[in-house]
Amino acid sequence: MTLLTLIWLPLLAAPLIYLAGRLAGRAREMALLALLAAWVPFGLLVTARGNAAASFTYGAITLQWDGLALLLTLTALGLGTTVTLYSFWQMAAEPGEEKYYAMLTALIGTMIGLGCARDLFNLWLWFEAMAVTSYLLVAFYREQPASLEAGVKYLLQSAAGSVLVLLGIALVLAETGSLDLAPLPPESSFLLRLAGGLFFIGFGVKAALVPLHTWLPDAHAQAPSGISAMLSGVVIMAGLIALLRVLTLLAGDGPIWGWLLLGFAAANITLGNLLALRQTQVKRLLAFSSLAHMGYMLLGLGVAFLLGSRAGAEGSFFHLLSHALLKGAAFLAVGAFLTIFHTFTQDHRPLLISDLAGASHRFPLVALVLSVAVLGLGGLPPLVGFMSKWQILTASFASQNGWIIALVLLAALNSVLSLAYYTPLVNTMYRHKPAAAFAQATALPISMTLPLALLALAILLLGFWPGLVQGIVNNAAGALFP
Amino acid sequence: MPFWLIILTIVLPWSGAIIVWSVGDHRPQIQHRLALLFSGLAGLCALLLIPLTSDAAAIRLPFGAAAFGDLTFIPDSLGVLLAVIATVIGSLTVLFSNGYMQGEKSLGRYYALVLLFIGSMVGLVLSGSLFFLFLFWEMTALCSYALIAFHSDNPQAVRGGMTALLITQLGGVGLLAGVLAIYAWLGSFDIPTFLAEGGSLPGPVLAAVGFTFLLAAATKSAQFPFHTWLPGAMEAPTPVSALIHAATMVNAGVYLLVRFYPALAGIPGWTTAVILIGLITALMGSLMALTTYDLKRTLAYSTISQLGVMVVAVGVGGIFASQFHLASHALFKALLFLGAGAVIHQVGTRDMRQMGGLWRTMPLVANCFVIGAAALAGVPLLNGFWSKELILETALHNGYPWVYLTLVLTAGLTAAYAVRMVWWVFVGWRTEQFQLLDPGFQVAQFKGIGEALDPVTDSPAPATVHSGSPHPSPQFPFHAPLVILALGTLLSWLIAGEMGHWLAQTLPFHNLHVLPTLELVAEITLNEATLLALMVTAAGMVIWWWRGRILWVWYWFRPLRQAARHDFGFTWLNDRIVTDVKGFAAAWQLTQTGQLNWNMAGIVMALLVILLIIFNW
Amino acid sequence: MILTLSLTVVGLILIGLYGLLAVRNLFKLIITLQILVKGAVLALVIAGETSGRLQLGQSLAVTVIVADTVVAVIALALAVQLKQQSGTVDVGRLDTLKG
Incomplete structure (x- = not known):
C-alpha cells in the first residue's frame, strides 16, 4: 500500500496542482507540498524490512519495490523536489506556470512507476506516460518556434522508438506467452533475439545512445532549465533503466548484450565529447556532455553484463546518482544565469559561453556551483564525479580483458578532452570585467540559491565520502544481478 | 601522534582555504594573515613529523567500497621530506604573497587555491594507497590549473592554465592505467604491497605499469616531450610559480619515480628510458634558458633542466642524490622565483632587456638572487654544488660515463645562463634607455655589452610582457622569505649526511647507501669527476665575459639557437x-x-x- | 490467417520506416507514425493469438490505442502551433537547431 501511495501521490496531485494554480495561483506551493509528502512513503519503503509494503498486485499487474526502483525514485524525487523549489522564482512570470508544475510532478510519478514495473507491458506504459509528460515540458515555451521544433523532434523520435519497443513486446509475448520480467532460459530463439534488438533501439532512443541521440541537444537546450536538469539527470536514466530491465530478460543469451552496451559506450563517450568540444551555447554543451556520461555508465554496465559481476553496475549506478547531482547543479546554475540574461536582453537568444564573462562577481555562489559542477563532470577530485568514474573504471579494468582496457583508456582520455570544454566556462565566469547583463543584475532569491547550494554540498559530501551511497548502489546492482 | 599530525598537515591548509574564502574579499588584510597562519601551522606540523617517521601506516580508515581501498597514510621519510618542502616553502611563498598580492582582486580565491594546493601535495606524498595517490595527484592538477589561469582576463594565462591541465591530465591517464593495472592483477591499492610483491605481476603488466608511471612523472615534472606546459605556467602570479616550481607540483613526478623505483627498476629498458628522458630534458632546458629574454621563462626552463637532472639521478640509481638535489633545488629555485617576483614587482616587466643595474636600487634582493643563481650554477660550497656533484659522481660510479659527460655539458650551460641572467637583471644596463635616447639606434651594435649573444637582428624583440603595472614602491616589504631561503641555500648541505641517514631509516625497499656529511664532502671534493665538472662550470661562467671574442661559435650554432628559441618545435x-x-x-x-x-x-x-x-x- | 496478418504487420512496419526517412511534411510524418503504431497493435493481437493468450493481447492492443491517441493529439497540437509560429510544416526546413 505504501508503494501505491508513493506512485500515485504525485500522479493524483498533478491535476490538483493544476486546479490550485488556476483557481488560487498556488500551483508551486501545492507542487512542493505534494513532493515533500511523497518523501514520507519513500522513507517508509526504505526503512521497511518486510516485503508486504514493498509490492502491490492487482490481477496480472505487479508493482515491486527493489534496489533499482529505489535508486530511480531517489534520483527523480530528489532532483524533482530541488527543481520545484528552484522554479519558484524562475517560472513565476511564465504563463502556464500551473501546467509546468502539474506536468513536473506527474513526470516524477511516472518515473517512480517505471522503476517498480514488473512486466514488460507495464514498463512500456509507464515509459510512454513519462514520455508524454516530458514532451509537454520540453515544448513548454509555446511562443518560441525553436522550443516547438525541439519538442516535435523529441516527440517523433521518441514515438518511433516506442513503437519498436511495442514490436519487441509482441515478439516476446508470441514466443513465451508471458510478459514477466523474469530471466528467460538461456537458449534463445530467433524471435527473442530480434526482440532484444528492438528493445535496444527502442529504449535507446530515450537513453540517447549514439546514433539515436539527435533529439537530445535540441530538447535539453530548449526546455526550461529545471526541465533540462530533469531530462538529463533522470529521464534519460529512466530510459537506461528500462533497457536494463528488459536486458535481464535476455541476459542468459551469451555475451552479445554486454558487448553491444560496450559498443554504444565507446560511441557515446567519443561522440559526446567531440560534439561538445566546439559548442558555444552553454546548455547545448551540457547536453552533449550528457551523451558522454551516458557512455561512462554504459561502460560499467556492459562490463557487468559481460562478466555477470556487480562491480561494474555498482560504479555505473553511482555515476547515475553523481551525474544527476552534477548535471542538475550545472543546468540549474546555467538556468539562473539564463534568466538574468534574458531579463536583460528581453529576447530568447541562447546563452553563449562568452555571455557568462565576469558572472562570478555579482553571483559568486552560482558561479561557484557551476564551476564545481562542470569540474566534477570533468572528473576532478574531490568531487563526486571523480569517485563514480573511478569506480566504473576500476571495475572495468579488473576484467583484465584487452578490449575493455582499451575502452577504459579511451574513456579516461575523453575525460581529459572534456576538460578542454569545461574549463573555458569556469575561466569566463572568473573574468574581472563583468558582461553588461551581469553588471547591474539584482540578487537572486533564496528559493533559487538554496537548491543550488544543496546540490553543491551533496557533490562535495559524496566526493569526500562515497561510502554514503554505496548501500543504495549495491542494492540497485543486486536487483539486476542477484 | 603521527596520526593527528598527518591529519593536521592536510586538513589545516584545507580548512584554511575554506575560511579564507569565506572571510570575503573586502577584508584583504585578514585574508593575508589567515592564509599565513594556516600554511605556517601546516609547516610546523610537517616539521614535527620529522622525528616520528615510520614505514608503517599511521592512518588506515575504510573508505566505503572495495573500489576505493582504505584511506592510508604512511609517514615515511621520503613522504615527510616532500611534505616539509611543500609546507615550509609553501608557507614562505604565502608570506611573500602577503606583500606581492597587495591590492589584487579575488584574494580569497587565490589563497584558497594555494592552501588547497599545499594540502593536496602533502596528501600526495604521504598517501600509502595508490588510489589516494591518484586522487591527490589530480587535485594538484586542478589547483595548478586554477592558479595558473588566475588572471582569467588574460587569454595567455587561461591558455597556460589549460595547457598545464590537459598535459598533466594526460599523464594522469597514465597514472590511472598503471594504478588500475596494479589493482586488477594484485587486488590491492596498498603501496608497500606493490613494492614488495610487484615482481609477481606478469612481465608485460609490470612493464606497462612502469612506462605509464614514467609517462605520468614526465608530464608532471615537465620532462621531454611534455615540458611545454611549464613555460606557459609563467603567466601565474610569481609566488605561484615559486610554489609550483619549488614546493609542490613538479616535485610530484620525481617523487613518483623515486617512490616506485624499487618495483620498477627491474623492468628491461626502464632505467635507460628514465635516463634518456632526463638527459634530453636537462640539455634542452638549459639551451632554451640560454636563449629566452623573459626572466620568468629563463627560470622555468632552468626548472625543466634541473628536474631532468633529478630524473637522471633516479635512472642511474642515485635515489639519495636525487632527493638531495630536489631539496636543494626547492630552496634555491624558490629563492630565485621570489627574487624574480620582487624584481618584476619593481620594474613592471618580465623582459630582462628592460632591466639592468638593479643591484643599486634593490641590493638585498640582488644579493639573495645571486646566491640562488650561484647555487643553480653549481658554485662550490652552496647546496646546489654538493647535490649536483653527488649526482655526477653517482652516474660515473654506477657505470654511465656518457651520462656523466652530458650532465657536465649541461652544468656548463647552466652556469652560462645563470651568469647571463644575473648580468642582465642586476649588473648591465637597460638597453631600453638607448632606444629612448635615439630611436634609430641599433642595439645589436652593442656587441660585447648586453646584446652580443642575442643579436636583435635574429628575431624581433617580443612585445614587452607586462605583469600588471609597475609598482614603484622602493620599500618592497617582504625580504624575510628571501633571507630565509638564502640562508637555507647557503647552509642546508651541512645536514646532507643526517638527511641521508634519516631517509634510509624508513625506506625498506630502496637500499640507500649514504655517508655522513664529512665523508660525503671528502668524497665529492677528492673526486676527479668533480674537478672536470668544476672546470666546465667555470668555463661556462667565463664564456659570458668572452662572448664578444667567441661570437663565431655562437653564429655557428645559429640553427640550434633558433630551434631552442622556438622551444624545439614542441609548442x-x-x-x-x-x-x-x-x-x-x-x-x-x-x-x-x-x-x-x-x-x-x-x-x-x-x-x-x-x-x-x-x-x- | 496468422501468416497473412504477420505479413501485414511487416508491410506496415516497412512502409512506416520508409516513411520516417522520406516524408517531409510534418503532418504526414505523424500519420506515418500512426501506420507504424497500427502495425504494432496488430502484432500484439497476433502475439496474443499465437501464444494462446488472446485476451491479454487484445487488452494490450486497446491500451496501446488509447496511449497512442494521446501522443498523436499532442503531436498534432505541437505541429499546428509550429505551423502558426514558423509558417512551415516541411521538416527539412525546421533545422534552426543544429551543430
Whole structure:
C-alpha cells in the first residue's frame, strides 16, 4: 500500500496542482507540498524490512519495490523536489506556470512507476506516460518556434522508438506467452533475439545512445532549465533503466548484450565529447556532455553484463546518482544565469559561453556551483564525479580483458578532452570585467540559491565520502544481478 | 601522534582555504594573515613529523567500497621530506604573497587555491594507497590549473592554465592505467604491497605499469616531450610559480619515480628510458634558458633542466642524490622565483632587456638572487654544488660515463645562463634607455655589452610582457622569505649526511647507501669527476665575459639557437594537435544536421546494424 | 490467417520506416507514425493469438490505442502551433537547431 501511495501521490496531485494554480495561483506551493509528502512513503519503503509494503498486485499487474526502483525514485524525487523549489522564482512570470508544475510532478510519478514495473507491458506504459509528460515540458515555451521544433523532434523520435519497443513486446509475448520480467532460459530463439534488438533501439532512443541521440541537444537546450536538469539527470536514466530491465530478460543469451552496451559506450563517450568540444551555447554543451556520461555508465554496465559481476553496475549506478547531482547543479546554475540574461536582453537568444564573462562577481555562489559542477563532470577530485568514474573504471579494468582496457583508456582520455570544454566556462565566469547583463543584475532569491547550494554540498559530501551511497548502489546492482 | 599530525598537515591548509574564502574579499588584510597562519601551522606540523617517521601506516580508515581501498597514510621519510618542502616553502611563498598580492582582486580565491594546493601535495606524498595517490595527484592538477589561469582576463594565462591541465591530465591517464593495472592483477591499492610483491605481476603488466608511471612523472615534472606546459605556467602570479616550481607540483613526478623505483627498476629498458628522458630534458632546458629574454621563462626552463637532472639521478640509481638535489633545488629555485617576483614587482616587466643595474636600487634582493643563481650554477660550497656533484659522481660510479659527460655539458650551460641572467637583471644596463635616447639606434651594435649573444637582428624583440603595472614602491616589504631561503641555500648541505641517514631509516625497499656529511664532502671534493665538472662550470661562467671574442661559435650554432628559441618545435606540435582535434570535432558537428528525416535515418540505420550484429554473432 | 496478418504487420512496419526517412511534411510524418503504431497493435493481437493468450493481447492492443491517441493529439497540437509560429510544416526546413 505504501508503494501505491508513493506512485500515485504525485500522479493524483498533478491535476490538483493544476486546479490550485488556476483557481488560487498556488500551483508551486501545492507542487512542493505534494513532493515533500511523497518523501514520507519513500522513507517508509526504505526503512521497511518486510516485503508486504514493498509490492502491490492487482490481477496480472505487479508493482515491486527493489534496489533499482529505489535508486530511480531517489534520483527523480530528489532532483524533482530541488527543481520545484528552484522554479519558484524562475517560472513565476511564465504563463502556464500551473501546467509546468502539474506536468513536473506527474513526470516524477511516472518515473517512480517505471522503476517498480514488473512486466514488460507495464514498463512500456509507464515509459510512454513519462514520455508524454516530458514532451509537454520540453515544448513548454509555446511562443518560441525553436522550443516547438525541439519538442516535435523529441516527440517523433521518441514515438518511433516506442513503437519498436511495442514490436519487441509482441515478439516476446508470441514466443513465451508471458510478459514477466523474469530471466528467460538461456537458449534463445530467433524471435527473442530480434526482440532484444528492438528493445535496444527502442529504449535507446530515450537513453540517447549514439546514433539515436539527435533529439537530445535540441530538447535539453530548449526546455526550461529545471526541465533540462530533469531530462538529463533522470529521464534519460529512466530510459537506461528500462533497457536494463528488459536486458535481464535476455541476459542468459551469451555475451552479445554486454558487448553491444560496450559498443554504444565507446560511441557515446567519443561522440559526446567531440560534439561538445566546439559548442558555444552553454546548455547545448551540457547536453552533449550528457551523451558522454551516458557512455561512462554504459561502460560499467556492459562490463557487468559481460562478466555477470556487480562491480561494474555498482560504479555505473553511482555515476547515475553523481551525474544527476552534477548535471542538475550545472543546468540549474546555467538556468539562473539564463534568466538574468534574458531579463536583460528581453529576447530568447541562447546563452553563449562568452555571455557568462565576469558572472562570478555579482553571483559568486552560482558561479561557484557551476564551476564545481562542470569540474566534477570533468572528473576532478574531490568531487563526486571523480569517485563514480573511478569506480566504473576500476571495475572495468579488473576484467583484465584487452578490449575493455582499451575502452577504459579511451574513456579516461575523453575525460581529459572534456576538460578542454569545461574549463573555458569556469575561466569566463572568473573574468574581472563583468558582461553588461551581469553588471547591474539584482540578487537572486533564496528559493533559487538554496537548491543550488544543496546540490553543491551533496557533490562535495559524496566526493569526500562515497561510502554514503554505496548501500543504495549495491542494492540497485543486486536487483539486476542477484 | 603521527596520526593527528598527518591529519593536521592536510586538513589545516584545507580548512584554511575554506575560511579564507569565506572571510570575503573586502577584508584583504585578514585574508593575508589567515592564509599565513594556516600554511605556517601546516609547516610546523610537517616539521614535527620529522622525528616520528615510520614505514608503517599511521592512518588506515575504510573508505566505503572495495573500489576505493582504505584511506592510508604512511609517514615515511621520503613522504615527510616532500611534505616539509611543500609546507615550509609553501608557507614562505604565502608570506611573500602577503606583500606581492597587495591590492589584487579575488584574494580569497587565490589563497584558497594555494592552501588547497599545499594540502593536496602533502596528501600526495604521504598517501600509502595508490588510489589516494591518484586522487591527490589530480587535485594538484586542478589547483595548478586554477592558479595558473588566475588572471582569467588574460587569454595567455587561461591558455597556460589549460595547457598545464590537459598535459598533466594526460599523464594522469597514465597514472590511472598503471594504478588500475596494479589493482586488477594484485587486488590491492596498498603501496608497500606493490613494492614488495610487484615482481609477481606478469612481465608485460609490470612493464606497462612502469612506462605509464614514467609517462605520468614526465608530464608532471615537465620532462621531454611534455615540458611545454611549464613555460606557459609563467603567466601565474610569481609566488605561484615559486610554489609550483619549488614546493609542490613538479616535485610530484620525481617523487613518483623515486617512490616506485624499487618495483620498477627491474623492468628491461626502464632505467635507460628514465635516463634518456632526463638527459634530453636537462640539455634542452638549459639551451632554451640560454636563449629566452623573459626572466620568468629563463627560470622555468632552468626548472625543466634541473628536474631532468633529478630524473637522471633516479635512472642511474642515485635515489639519495636525487632527493638531495630536489631539496636543494626547492630552496634555491624558490629563492630565485621570489627574487624574480620582487624584481618584476619593481620594474613592471618580465623582459630582462628592460632591466639592468638593479643591484643599486634593490641590493638585498640582488644579493639573495645571486646566491640562488650561484647555487643553480653549481658554485662550490652552496647546496646546489654538493647535490649536483653527488649526482655526477653517482652516474660515473654506477657505470654511465656518457651520462656523466652530458650532465657536465649541461652544468656548463647552466652556469652560462645563470651568469647571463644575473648580468642582465642586476649588473648591465637597460638597453631600453638607448632606444629612448635615439630611436634609430641599433642595439645589436652593442656587441660585447648586453646584446652580443642575442643579436636583435635574429628575431624581433617580443612585445614587452607586462605583469600588471609597475609598482614603484622602493620599500618592497617582504625580504624575510628571501633571507630565509638564502640562508637555507647557503647552509642546508651541512645536514646532507643526517638527511641521508634519516631517509634510509624508513625506506625498506630502496637500499640507500649514504655517508655522513664529512665523508660525503671528502668524497665529492677528492673526486676527479668533480674537478672536470668544476672546470666546465667555470668555463661556462667565463664564456659570458668572452662572448664578444667567441661570437663565431655562437653564429655557428645559429640553427640550434633558433630551434631552442622556438622551444624545439614542441609548442608548435602542441598547437598542431589542438588544431587537429578541433577540426576533427568540427567535422563531427556536421552530423547534427537538425533534419528530422536524417535523425530518423539514424534510428533506422542503428536498428539495421544492430540486427545484423545480433544475427551474425 | 496468422501468416497473412504477420505479413501485414511487416508491410506496415516497412512502409512506416520508409516513411520516417522520406516524408517531409510534418503532418504526414505523424500519420506515418500512426501506420507504424497500427502495425504494432496488430502484432500484439497476433502475439496474443499465437501464444494462446488472446485476451491479454487484445487488452494490450486497446491500451496501446488509447496511449497512442494521446501522443498523436499532442503531436498534432505541437505541429499546428509550429505551423502558426514558423509558417512551415516541411521538416527539412525546421533545422534552426543544429551543430
